[in-house]
Amino acid sequence: MARLIVPQRLSNVQSSIDATLPMTCTIESSYIVDGHGEYSIRVTRMSNDPLTSWIITKRYREFVDLNNILKDCGFNFELPKKKFLGNTDQIFMSERQKGLQAYLNKLVEHVELCNSLIVHRFLDPHSHRTNYPESALQHVSMFIRSMNNTYQIIEPLFHFGWRYNKNYFLASKIGSPKDERYLCHYGLDKALVEKDISNCLRLIKSITHPLIIPIEDFYANESGTLTVCRFYNRGSLKDYIHRTKPANGIYWKRYGPTSAKRRCDLNQIKTIGRQILEGLYFLYENNLVYGHLHSGNILIDLEESQTIKFLDLTNVITGVSSKYRYHLSNLKHIHTFEQCDIYSFGRLLYELSTGEECPSSLCTEFPHVVPVPVQQILSKIFISSGDLPTIGQLLNVVEHF
Incomplete structure (x- = not known):
């Protein structure tokens, strides 16, 4: 049975702008302005909604502050050099504007990075004044009280994931072994x-399935949804x-451009790929x-x-929204969750x-x-039109690697 990517939303549920676009x-x-240069920037999110375009004003110093944070995470976007004298000269400002435009072009190419709170607060400051971790802690505390304090927060895991509005907390549970930990994550997304x-x-x-992480508990209110699962x-x-490891710092320091990486050999790819397909086959x-x-x-x-x-x-x-929403929006032949x-x-x-x-x-x-x-599998999946292979067909191919 085909399943639409975009489900029908209830009329009384407000749909916020999709930040993954x-x-x-x-x-x-x-x-x-007052002896310093300012730049007026139009930011537009890919959408048919006119509300997804807005104007921000930035000084060069604010670009420098952003760039220093991104450098600390391993990103090396080229920023025009600082000039101490004559930095309000029109010719100089015109040249600097070209350099800043190139900087922004490079930044927005990195779709996942643009979902970080760091970049959101730079490009859309008026929409992100909320202290998301503090708000999430309030809702998690409400959940814990509703469970008669069965769980106890050990520590918040700041910047644990890549979504700006999803916050994570490490917790323990009464009656569980001392070394057993639970992950509480609270997100503001809401479709129902x-x-x-x-x-x-x-x-x-x-x-219940050996390839699926079971949910221990859950909690939903008017603001968002919280789920609890074992921490691995x-x-x-x-x-x-x-x-x-998941406890080794913030997301972009763990997975940034300078992180050490490894490849998997064919046997590992076969084992991991087969089990992923088995899990997907069970679900669908x-x-x-x-x-x-x-x-x-x-x-x-x-x-x-x-x-x-899973x-x-x-x-x-x-x-x-899917992490690959941007890529999927470019592929008009993909219509269902299974194809996604x-x-x-x-x-x-x-x-x-x-x-x-x-x-x-x-x-x-x-x-x-x-x-x-x-490569033979990828050549059948990475197509611009036509029919994708089914999960069952892929399972058969992976089995014969």
Whole structure:
């Protein structure tokens, strides 16, 4: 049965702007204010809604502050050099404007980075005045009280993920072993009213499968949704590729451009790929959906027979957009959640083979490190039109690597 990517939304539920959509930034003018230069920038998010375009004003110093933060995370975007004298000269400001425009062009190319709170507060400051961690802590505390203090927060995990409005907390549970930890994550995304979300989450909580992380508890209110699951110290497939652990600092320091990376060999790709496809096959054969396949949502333990486990089955219920929304919006032949996951599986195979994310929506020429059997699968998935292979067909191909 085909499942639409964009579900019908209830009329009384407000739909916020999708922050995963890419942005463009155009410096429209520069001028002198109180002896210093300022730049007027039009920011537009890819959408048909006129409200997704706005004007911000920035000084060069604010670009420098942003760039210093990004440098600390391993990014090296080229910023025009500072000038101490004559920096309000019109000719100089015109040249600097060109350099700043090139800087912004490079920044917005990195769609995932543009979802960080750092960049959001630079490009859309009026929409992000909320202290998201503090707000999330309030809601998590409400949940804990509603559970008669069954859980206890150990520490907040600041900047643990890449979504600016999703916050994570490490917790313990009364009656559980001392070394057993739980991950509470609270997000502001909302596609249904609380009652419907709760009913859907109750259904997902009832799912039992060796390849799926079970939900321990959940909580939904008028602002967002919280779920609780076991915390796995070994981390995700993304952690494995980047040779890091989930507790090793903020997201962009763990996975930034300067992080150490590794590739998987063909046997590892076969084992991981087969189990991912088995998990997807189970979901779709049981009229469930996923839609959020990527390396950060696959937990891994190479010492176990069931090497991987799926995380975040609840994203589709809460209305969270796919990490690959930008790429999927460029591919008009992809219409269902199942097709989304098949496409995402191709991107994941590329990442396992190279240690890097695929830099474009489609790829027809592959690096030599990608094994030939993997290239053959990718050539069937990375197509601009036509029919994608089914999950069952992919399972059969991976079995015969």
